[in-house]
Amino acid sequence: KAGVTQTPRYLIKTRGQQVTLSCSPISGHRSVSWYQQTPGQGLQFLFEYFSETQRNKGNFPGRFSGRQFSNSRSEMNVSTLELGDSALYLCASSLGRGYTDTQYFGPGTRLTVL
Amino acid sequence: DAKTTQPPSMDCAEGRAANLPCNHSTISGNEYVYWYRQIHSQGPQYIIHGLKNNETNEMASLIITEDRKSSTLILPHATLRDTAVYYCIVRDTDKLIFGTGTRLQVFP
Numbered sequence: 209k210a211g212v213t214q215t216p217r218y219l220i221k222t223r224g225q226q227v228t229l230s231c232s233p234i235s236g237h238r239s240v241s242w243y244q245q246t247p248g249q250g251l252q253f254l255f256e257y258f259s260e261t262q263r264n265k266g267n268f269p270g271r272f273s274g275r276q277f278s279n280s281r282s283e284m285n286v287s288t289l290e291l292g293d294s295a296l297y298l299c300a301s302s303l304g305r306g307y308t309d310t311q312y313f314g315p316g317t318r319l320t321v322l
Numbered sequence: 323d324a325k326t327t328q329p330p331s332m333d334c335a336e337g338r339a340a341n342l343p344c345n346h347s348t349i350s351g352n353e354y355v356y357w358y359r360q361i362h363s364q365g366p367q368y369i370i371h372g373l374k375n376n377e378t379n380e381m382a383s384l385i386i387t388e389d390r391k392s393s394t395l396i397l398p399h400a401t402l403r404d405t406a407v408y409y410c411i412v413r414d415t416d417k418l419i420f421g422t423g424t425r426l427q428v429f430p
Contacts, residue, residue, distance in 0.1 A: 251420035298365050313365035
């Protein structure tokens with residue numbers, strides 16, 4: 209089975225721009241979660257989508273949003289980019305039946321904001 | 323906030339067992355202990371998880387104390403490729419709350 213894929217792998221943007229990142233989950237997985245990793249804050253939960261609905265949300269400003277499509281693929285969007293948004297963005301997929309389901313991570317998208 | 327405490331770093335000789343401890347003294351009855359590792363800014367890799375019984379898979383063993391307040395991840399024969407940051411996570415929701423982890427350095 210193919211793993212979680214994320215595109216693009218690397219991205220450079222400037223302040224004020226917006227960006228869209230994509231995540232394709234493992235086949236059969238219906239839940240996609242997004243995480244941000246920075247040197248200062250570590251790995252932090254952004255949000256989780258299941259069956260095209262946001263089921264959980266972390267403590268991030270409204271500039272961070274996401275969506276999930278009927279095929280379980282997910283996108284996250286960051287608007288009005290700030291320097292502090294430079295980070296590794298990771299998505300993870302699971303079957304979505306609950307917290308006993310293991311989450312499997314993709315390789316991440318490295319975003320640099322100049 | 324993370325509910326776990328791990329040593330910031332550990333060393334292990336190649337071929338020896340690596341024993342990574344984790345304290346989770348406030349764990350409740352329905353919370354699972356999960357272990358992930360992250361190799362140099364790649365995505366975290368799932369290793370193993372358990373509720374109260376010891377678990378073993380092809381990667382590692384997980385030993386959970388009887389009172390469930392601590393656990394140990396055991397890599398039976400560490401290799402250089404096991405050098406990574408290891409995260410112990412106590413989980414009772416769909417989201418994973420990562421702490422700072424243990425940086426394991428395996429040396430030749």
